[in-house]
Amino acid sequence: MSAHELHAGHGGHHQDDHHHDDIHVTRGDYVKGFVLAVILTAIPFWLVMSGAIQDRTTAVLVLGLFAAVQIVVHMVYFLHMNGKIQGGWTMLSTLFTIVFLAVTIAGTLWVMFHMNAAMMPAHP
Amino acid sequence: MSDTHTLPAGAAALAARQYHLAHEPHPENGTSLGFWLYLMSDCLIFAVLFATYGVLGRNYAGGPTGAELFDLKLVAINTAFLLLSSITFGFAMLSKQQRDVRGTLAWLAVTGLLGLAFLAVELYEFAHLLHEGAGPQRSAFLSSFFTLVGTHGLHVTFGTIWLVTLMIQIGKHGLIPENTRRLNCLSMFWHFLDVVWIGVFTFVYLMGVL
Numbered sequence: 001m002s003a004h005e006l007h008a009g010h011g012g013h014h015q016d017d018h019h020h021d022d023i024h025v026t027r028g029d030y031v032k033g034f035v036l037a038v039i040l041t042a043i044p045f046w047l048v049m050s051g052a053i054q055d056r057t058t059a060v061l062v063l064g065l066f067a068a069v070q071i072v073v074h075m076v077y078f079l080h081m082n083g084k085i086q087g088g089w090t091m092l093s094t095l096f097t098i099v100f101l102a103v104t105i106a107g108t109l110w111v112m113f114h115m116n117a118a119m120m121p122a123h124p
Numbered sequence: 125m126s127d128t129h130t131l132p133a134g135a136a137a138l139a140a141r142q143y144h145l146a147h148e149p150h151p152e153n154g155t156s157l158g159f160w161l162y163l164m165s166d167c168l169i170f171a172v173l174f175a176t177y178g179v180l181g182r183n184y185a186g187g188p189t190g191a192e193l194f195d196l197k198l199v200a201i202n203t204a205f206l207l208l209s210s211i212t213f214g215f216a217m218l219s220k221q222q223r224d225v226r227g228t229l230a231w232l233a234v235t236g237l238l239g240l241a242f243l244a245v246e247l248y249e250f251a252h253l254l255h256e257g258a259g260p261q262r263s264a265f266l267s268s269f270f271t272l273v274g275t276h277g278l279h280v281t282f283g284t285i286w287l288v289t290l291m292i293q294i295g296k297h298g299l300i301p302e303n304t305r306r307l308n309c310l311s312m313f314w315h316f317l318d319v320v321w322i323g324v325f326t327f328v329y330l331m332g333v334l
Contacts, residue, residue, distance in 0.1 A: 023308070024221070025214070025217050025218060025221060026218075027218055030211055030214035030215070030218070031211075033211075033214075034207070034210070034214075037207055037210070038207065041203055041207060041322075041325075044326060045196065045200050045203075045330065048196065048333060048334065049196055049200075056334050059331075059334050060331055060334070063326050063331060064326070064327075067322050067323060067326040067327070070322050071319055071322055071323075074210075074315060074318060074319045074322070075319070078210055078214065078315040078318070079312060079315050079316070079319075086156060086157045086160075090156075090157060090160050093160060093161055093164050094160075096164070097164040097167050097168070101167065101168070101171045104168070104172060104175055105171055105174055105175045105178065108175035108176075108178065108179060109178050112179040113179075
């Protein structure tokens with residue numbers, strides 16, 4: 001009932017011959033996601049293995065960016081994320097997790113490295 | 125004061141409470157959402173392990189560094205196995221959608237073999253590190269490395285066991301609603317592990333050799 005309405009919202013050609021709790025997946029989505037994932041994996045590996053970027057900070061930023069984009073690609077094409085499934089609760093819980101992740105990882109690194117710096121013996 | 129006590133009777137008559145909503149506010153299928161919430165909590169475990177590795181990853185205690193230990197070719201092969209297993213699982217899901225039991229089982233088998241190949245390479249890498257005396261007890265860097273990568277490897281191990289179990293279930297009962305539901309959950313689990321692996325190969329291996 002409500003699930004049918006939700007599904008009708010995003011898939012025009014939604015077939016009803018399978019069980020109604022299924023998300024309709026397409027071969028095109030998987031292939032698109034796979035090709036993008038291969039590209040987004042190959043470039044960082046090539047960058048590091050060929051030593052294309054000398055500056056460490058630049059390399060870390062570039063690699064981090066590639067990882068973030070690839071995670072979004074996997075979320076969209078493999079995990080079929082969008083704002084509509086489960087009435088938006090999937091998206092909401094994911095956003096909450098991302099906030100929690102950012103606080104945990106960035107917070108830990110910030111506090112620990114700040115403390116490291118503070119504990120260093122001073123060299124006048 | 126007495127006015128407030130007479131109020132409830134009148135208010136109840138004015139607005140009759142609705143106990144049955146015309147539209148069910150809950151999503152139709154709670155399992156997918158519940159499993160997604162489990163994955164999100166699993167995410168938190170990995171977040172903590174990544175944070176720990178971020179803090180300890182350069183504390184070599186005079187021992188070997190990531191640049192000396194990591195073999196990127198091996199990691200690239202492992203990444204390829206996991207990426208390929210993601211799309212083969214996708215093909216299993218497509219076969220399931222077309223109600224093709226044999227196709228589903230065949231693609232699941234390919235996915236399982238790729239998962240096993242990933243685990244074999246990872247175990248080879250771990251054995252190699254231990255043989256070189258670079259075990260988890262060597263330095264804080266290696267402790268956090270083995271914990272993070274090992275936890276991911278354990279997830280893949282249990283995912284593979286689940287996959288084999290589900291293949292037996294599908295072989296016995298076919299693509300009944302229970303099995304398609306389980307397959308949907310395993311699909312989420314498998315793709316989630318691939319997402320975690322993106323973090324591992326980027327932050328541990330690639331940044332480790334810089």
